[in-house]
Amino acid sequence: MQSTNLHVSRLTRAYLHPGRLTHNMQLLQRLVGGRPLWPCIKANAYGHGAGIIAGHLLRLGYDTFGVADVEEAAALTDSGLKATFVVLSAMLPEHAEALVHYNCQPVVCTQEMLEDLEQEAKKQMKHISIHVKVDTGMGRIGISPGQVQDFLEHCRACPSLHVRSVMSHFPRADEADKTFSHFQIEIFKRVIEQSRSYGVEMFHMANSAAIFDLPESCFDAARPGIAIYGLPPSHSIKNQRVNALQPVLEWKSRITFLKEVPAGTGLSYGHAFTTRQASLIATIPAGYGDGLSRNLSNNVDFLVGGRRCPQVGRITMDMSLVDVSALRGTVELGDEVVIIGVQGEERVTADELAGKLNTINYEIVTGISHRVPRIVVQ
Ligand SMILES: Cc1ncc(COP(=O)(O)O)c(C=O)c1O
Incomplete structure (x- = not known):
């Protein structure tokens, strides 16, 4: 008997509606205009199934995705998916070899990582794009705004690395009171001014909540996660278009x-x-x-x-x-x-x-x- 005829699949299932994913992407795209969207598909696409979600997004024309770590990028690449993976979490130098091997675009915020990536890229004879993370108030990973120029100087000394963007992240964009987020945007604008002379072309910080409520933070790209799956970032989003999201x-x-x-x-x-x-x-x-x-x-x-x-x-x-x-x-x-x-x-x-x-x-x-x-x- 062919195993494909046997009923072995569990009866408890997650059903995914790709049409709703398309709808949500169209909604988000309208909100950011022509700017690129880099959908976050980390943690198995927020539990939805990274392979399925990434496959559908690729068919829609999106080709750059946020993942948590090199393992997620490697699994998707090994499954045959051809996309660019921005690795959003901090990695250790021991991951440099795999990051370069899988042509990942890591978020970098330590000099050690910069040096190890440079060394590894040279060894594998590759050029690797990186994203410099600045902590404008998230209080998690990232260099401080005052270190940006110094850090970009170090990047300059790494010929195998290309700084594709400088980025930051919001801890409170989903709250009704946007005071702290506005403060972060002002800091990030200063970071942008300081980075321009280093030839950096892209700046981004917007997550789903910011796409809805802080359009001025969308700069050159946005990184939506929860909203692509049709779920509201919180109950405090002011923009009523959040109600048009469709759960995938x-x-x-x-x-x-x-x-x-x-x-x-x-x-x-x-x-x-x-x-x-x-x-x-x-x-x-x-x-x-x-x-x-x-x-x-x-x-x-x-x-x-x-x-x-x-x-x-x-x-x-x-x-x-x-x-x-x-x-x-x-x-x-x-x-x-x-x-x-x-x-x-x-x-x-x-x-x-x-x-x-x-x-x-x-x-x-x-x-x-x-x-x-x-x-x-x-
Ligand atoms: C660095 C970064 N950018 C973007 C996102 C997407 O956030 P959201 O799912 O709230 O849109 C996350 C998610 O945690 C993140 O860590």
Whole structure:
């Protein structure tokens, strides 16, 4: 028997809508005008599946992507994807060989890294483009604004390296009060003035929130992440066009077991839920091993038969329970259960789950684990 005929795929799946990705990119592109967009596809494209997302973006004409590290760039390159990868996190000199081998464009903010990249590029007889990161207030990686000229002098002494851009990042662009972001933009403008005499041509700092609310920060390129996936950067974005974003991902499972239980039945580990009346309880093969947080136990609704049904009992590693008593007589084994997405008139968003977990939509989608198949909806 051919293995392709066997049903081995997990029933809990993430469904990706490429048409919505196209829509979101068009929306963002309108906001930045003709400037290049460098979509961030780090962390497996925020959990969406980096290969699928990058492939679709390439077909749309985008060819430069933000990744976290050289491993992400290497995996995509080895899979046959031909694109430019800007490596956004700080790397150690021990990564220089791989960065050069994979023609990555690393963000650089230490002299050691500069020297090791130069040495390695020479050894491999290559020219490597780099991006100089300036910390204008993120308080994470980057040289300080006062070090820019000095650092660019060092770059000049590295003939195998080409400074493609000077960049920075916003820590608070998603907040209603933009005072700090405006302060950063002013600092970055001074950095730009100082960098021009070194022949640097590109400057960028805008993330998704800034694309919507701080158009003056878009300079020569922008690096959207969360918005390309159709999710709002926060609830404080002022630009109403954020409401036009379309979530690219839906997360669904299926009912694999149904059971009538009497009132007073303890459900799942610790009996953290006891039925108050006779109940019809469905099991779905989704748990914290799939990225469905155990902290959502007894505090989340799934969609079944177009209705909100409460999840009950502890979410376990591989399975969770849903009270489908309201659907007696209609619900069946194999029925679809929506964890994130739309069913009939009802909708559960990544933001709703994030709110219950006191986190952000970024963490919800990025947390969908590797064992959940990513399926492209045609
Ligand atoms: C350096 C850098 N640029 C851009 C982004 C994209 O940010 P967002 O997903 O908020 O658009 C990130 C994401 O964390 C980042 O680290």
